[in-house]
């Protein structure tokens with residue numbers, strides 16, 4: 001499927017027709033969300049949630065995490081994997097935010113141009129476009145479309161981006177086409193679709209509402225798969 005506004009709109013609508021518009025019951029504070037998203041890197045949701053809970057139990061405030069030794073932070077987040085690396089990332093982010101803002105309150109980012117925030121925060125080692133775009137999307141309700149592994153795979157299969165497009169490249173390609181107010185819904189629906197139908201292995205193309213326009217699905221059906 002060619003990358004056109006019409007095709008992206010169609011894809012958004014097709015997925016909404018089966019999955020609806022997922023509700024967001026709580027709005028995480030930007031700083032909480034940023035740290036929790038760092039903890040979610042390269043691990044499962046279950047493990048990252050466990051690590052975040054443990055971190056907050058050991059260190060109830062971000063000031064406490066900031067003051068703690070990196071080894072102590074790593075010990076608290078061990079269940080999330082890559083603990084030493086993530087503890088350093090967390091410490092770096094806290095250091096950056098405190099030095100530049102004088103506190104750990106990140107609410108101000110929601111009032112800024114999201115692309116300036118992406119530019120600023122991806123300058124911190126260990127923070128990528130996906131991490132900060134999740135914060136902007138879910139904590140700030142900005143129309144920013146985070147690209148994780150499911151989103152990237154599906155955008156590639158549909159033909160919106162080249163087969164080997166890196167997530168960052170996919171993010172910037174998709175960004176121009178996300179309809180106003182649809183980034184969060186579309187992101188959640190694509191992820192749901194990736195977990196249930198368009199799985200990494202053996203996608204269920206014959207059951208997919210995107211099949212009629214999907215490059216990969218059409219090839220797969222034509223080849224008898």
Ligand code: SF4
Nearest residue numbers: 198205208211214217
């Ligand atoms: S048709 Fe197949 S490859 Fe295309 S989006 Fe659907 S499940 Fe994925």
